[in-house]
Amino acid sequence: MxxxxxxxxxxxxxxxxxxxxxxxxxxxxxxxxxxxxxxxxxxxxxxxxxxxxxxxxxxxxxxxxxxxxxxxxxxxxxxxxxxxxxxxxxxxxxxxxxxxxxxxxxxxxxxxxxxxxxxxxxxxxxxxxxxxxxxxxxxxxxxxxxxxxxxxxxxxxxxxxxxxxxxxxxxxxxxxxxxxxxxxxxxxxxxxxxxxxxxxxxxxxxxxxxxxxxxxxxxxxxxxxxxxxxxxxxxxxxxxxxxxxxxxxxDFDPVYSDPDAxxxxxxxxNLEDMVPMVAKPHSPDNKATALELEGTDLDRAYIGSCTGGKLSDFEAAAEIIAGNDLKIDTYIVPATTEIARGLETHTLNGKPLMQIFREAGCKIGQASCAACLGGPSDTFGRLNNQEVCISTTNRNYPGRMGSKESQVYLASPYTVAASAVTGKITDPRVFIQQTVI
Amino acid sequence: MAKQDQIISGKAFVLGKNIDTDQIIPAEHLVYSLDDPEERKFYGRYSLSGVPDAESGLPQGNIPLVEEDKFESEFNIIVGGPNFGCGSSREHAPASLDIAGVQAIIAPTFARIFYRNSVDGGFVVPYESLEDLSKEVHTGDELEIHPEERVVKNITQDKEYEIRPLGSVADIVNAGGIFEFARKEGMIPCQ
Incomplete structure (x- = not known):
């Protein structure tokens, strides 16, 4: 078998x-x-x-x-x-x-x-x-x-x-x-x-x-x-x-599943049928479409972690943030030092990604897990009060990013960036259609 | 840790479903040494401190597992809903319960890393109940776990509930953890 x-x-x-x-x-x-x-x-x-x-x-x-x-x-x-x-x-x-x-x-x-x-x-x-x-x-x-x-x-x-x-x-x-x-x-x-x-x-x-x-x-x-x-x-x-x-x-030896496994x-x-999704507080399976939650007020946006702090995640966020003012505090934390260097060398319309984020007023942290899991009270981006945050991280349990009083919505870098621009949960499709890549 | 056939009795502390390891021991506390006898007490102090107040000590709520100025709990049996211990692999979670004086957890299902850490580290015995007892048992109820009879007796309510046998991990539970088990089996040399 x-x-x-x-x-x-x-x-x-x-x-x-x-x-x-x-x-x-x-x-x-x-x-x-x-x-x-x-x-x-x-x-x-x-x-x-x-x-x-x-x-x-x-x-x-x-x-x-x-x-x-x-x-x-x-x-x-x-x-x-x-x-x-x-x-x-x-x-x-x-x-x-x-x-x-x-x-x-x-x-x-x-x-x-x-x-x-x-x-x-x-x-x-x-x-x-x-x-x-x-x-x-x-x-x-x-x-x-x-x-x-x-x-x-x-x-x-x-x-x-x-x-x-x-x-x-x-x-x-x-x-x-x-x-x-x-x-x-x-x-x-x-x-x-x-x-x-x-x-x-x-x-x-x-x-x-x-x-x-x-x-x-x-x-x-x-x-x-x-x-x-x-x-x-x-x-x-x-x-x-x-x-x-x-x-x-x-050396390594790849293996593959057998057809009769x-x-x-x-x-x-089907990828064609799928739409931007959000996990509402306080569980990753508390799903809704971004469209269903449009207009939900936010205090903060966070882009980082092993899930959402890779170079392609920042490229996606930059597509939407470029040239826009941000309505809420937006935190950028590259997962690794290699990605942090990539933010300086990768460009969108001739401008380094890091410059796009800086010009938009993002707060830029150093490569680490940072506020994804709360951490010590002086951790960069930590939710210390009743903040409502939209985040590219992977968990939104009670108190996961700091205070038990805070609330975390999980979403893609596109959705988080779009929401940072409007200050409310926003389906990124509006922005994507305007973007020239 | 208790042996597989040992009767565990004491007061129940009741929680809901999907209790994740961030609620069991919030990340800000993962800095204390588990080897230092004084520092490790803080894990007991902050065990279950991440649970929202209204959901801590059901059905009433607003009951902490460990009181503010204490390092150990008066409750020694946790009763939880499904998927107990989901999330992070931090072994500090079952360790914190052990340090707080918890001996066993009864839940219909466990997240696998938490279950494994509880057993391999010899911290608390994870018993699977047939039914979700988190809606039956009240915080403070006197319970007796009888592993050989596969029942939990609720002395306060005069009721009995079924639990599943530990199965293949029973040998590790009985040995007291994976190291003791491996020494017994001759996999690693005795100290």
Whole structure:
């Protein structure tokens, strides 16, 4: 019987010729990623369990990317980065992207692909639930806790229950000009619910997916956790290969779902039928179309994070913001330093994106997770009161971006930018039709 | 953590559906050391502090799990609605409940990373109930969890509810976590 892409990767990494959903297997880990929030406690458990002098199983496979609480005066947060620094030095880790150094990257889920760690066919675990982003590259990638990370640091292995796979098939040969991957994933989460994919894989395929850029695919897989999914995958293709080859010399073996693979369920969407979507407070599945919410008053717009802080997200926002005044405070936070540099070098009608944002009066932050998850009280863009914010991030739980009194609407960079211009939730189609690209 | 066959008894603290890990331990508190015996107490202090006040301690609401000047709770069994523990993979979430004195959570379904962290880290036992008990049980009810009989007894209301067996994770729960389990199985050397 055929296997899905996810089943094949888990079989290949557990020494089995085949695996079936529901069985537990021990897999060999290709990459373990951790950051400044979960790294220190993972290191603490590793040292408690394996001894103060223990060495990690393979220093080439452990990647440490501080990104959460970086530009803060919080003494505990800064102490935590010091713990990472000392551990990386002690273990002589080649892949530590230290704060304040030229190596500093920013948001781990975007840094991982930029640095060539999202290789098709491999197994990646990370101490962050959005580790599933890397599934866009045909990698098995999922989030784990500190204890599991410490276990991998010592053994290079972890047990996994093989998930059933849900297939999401996309028709359509190109994205309509007003549509973004964020609209698609918000629609799916709204359809299946915040626990609609719990314990399962969400596999995205079909001509509509082939037409998408790698960054768009990452937006889809990033948010599978918002439906409870264990991992999300897109089958690798020429675009995947080109992206990864440009960023690593390491070999990798892509795998693909068999035509006779068994699926838990199949869903079909057509890109042509889809419209700009919004998730209302306080749940990612609280869906509405942008049109239905038109006129909703806002205090703030936020463009950033692993979901909505990639170069293409800022290109989209700039298309709408260029030449317009903004009615509300608008925060721009590039996910990584590479993207921040891209904002200076990429232009729209001859003008660098960063200049467009500055001229419009946007507040520009440094590459990091920033206010996506609230963080310490001095975090850039944090919602400290009763603000109503529209954001390109991935979660709008109570208090997610700071205060329990605040409210967050999730939307695409187009919709957030259009709403920043009007000060109210706005369907971006009005602006897109006027834009000359 | 309690063993699989150990009876857990105490006071219930009731929450609604989709309790995410940002509500269990808000991100601003993820800075304290879990290794430092004094600092880690703050995780108990702020456990469930992200839950909107009206939804904390149902059905009445406005009941904090841990009172303002305390680090531990008088409640040791959480009863929640479906999809308990969704969102972030922060292990600080089940750890904070454990540090606050919570021993078990009863919910019809759990988000998978939270469930896994609870078990592998040996923090709290996640029991799945057949029904959503968050509308049956009141905060403060005296409960007894009898894992071997697969029932929860509500002493206050004189009712019984069914729970599912732990299944394949029972061995890890009994061992006290993934490290203890792996040592028992000879996967990693004993200390």
């Amino acid at each position: 055929g296997m899905t892409l996810t089943e094949k990767i888990l079989a290949n990494h557990s020494g089995a010729s085949s695996v079936e959903p529901g069985e537990s297997v021990w897999v060999d880990v290709d990459v373990l990623m951790t950051h400044d929030v979960c790294g220190p406690p993972s290191i603490g458990i590793f040292q408690n369990q394996f001894g103060e002098d223990a060495r990690v199983w393979d220093k080439e496979k452990l990647v440490i990317i501080p990104d959460h609480y970086i530009f803060t005066k919080d003494k505990y947060a800064n102490r935590n980065v010091d713990i990472l620094r000392a551990f990386a030095a002690d273990q002589d880790l080649p892949y530590f992207y230290d704060v304040g150094s030229e190596d500093y990257k920013g948001v781990c889920h975007i840094a991982l692909p930029e640095e060539g760690f999202t290789r098709p066919g491999e197994v990646l675990f990370g101490t962050d639930s959005h580790t599933c982003t890397a599934g866009a590259f045909g990698q098995f990638a999922t989030g784990i806790g500190n204890t599991d990370a410490a276990f991998i640091m010592g053994t290079g292995q972890l047990w996994v229950k093989v998930p059933e796979t849900m297939r999401f098939e996309f028709e359509g040969t190109s994205m309509p000009p007003y549509l973004m991957a964020k609209d698609i994933i918000l629609k799916i989460i709204g359809d299946i619910g915040v626990d609609g994919a719990t314990y399962r894989t969400m596999e995205f395929g079909g001509p509509g997916i082939s037409a998408m850029s790698m960054e768009d695919r990452m937006t889809l897989t990033n948010m599978v956790i918002e439906a409870g999914g264990k991992n999300g995958v897109v089958e690798p293709d020429a675009k995947t290969e080109a992206y990864v080859r440009e960023r690593t010399d390491k 068994t699926y838990h369920s199949k869903y079909r969407y």
